[in-house]
Amino acid sequence: RKEVEQDPGPFNVPEGATVAFNCTYSNSASQSFFWYRQDCRKEPKLLMSVYSSGNEDGRFTAQLNRASQYISLLIRDSKLSDSATYLCVVGTGGYQKVTFGTGTKLQVIP
């Protein structure tokens, strides 16, 4: 089993739709969780950290489920500019070494 797994997609959704991605991780000792956004041929950029209590930033909501070992990202009212690949990133404690998922591609359609 891969350390971090994501559905590669693509997820093709109309503007205004709500879309959710999940990411599963195998290491129960994982302590830090992030969602990054990567535009085509660009570097990844942090979208949001994922906390145990969940967190929300505008149209984006991230949640962590430790029991089932997955994190999720919910995007409401999708915009064309949300089209990108969303990378799930999971880290273990101590040294900040993280594992990246392969990414989920989102295409928002007019």
Place this chain on the structure above:
Amino acid sequence: DGGITQSPKYLFRKEGQNVTLSCEQNLNHDAMYWYRQDPGQGLRLIYYSQIVNDFQKGDIAEGYSVSREKKESFPLTVTSAQKNPTAFYLCASSIQQGDTEAFFGQGTRLTVV
């Protein structure tokens, strides 16, 4: 402005040649990383460094070498021993401790011709 800078953005190399990719950060971060990204694949860790004059192999270190003589700099050399070097290379840095994000450079796209 603080940040992490990679150069060059595009690089072409002939087979059998070594090439060095530059990565510089002025964020005062202790930890630095090199990743490789291939189409349809996630980022794979090549090397990482927690502190000056120390570095560790990542998952795919064969055919690569690094140095960390200064805190700000973590150059990556792609040697002729790397069998499939054409890829997008990303350098990143992060604060040593704590639950913090990694900042990425803009990447270097290496093509072997």
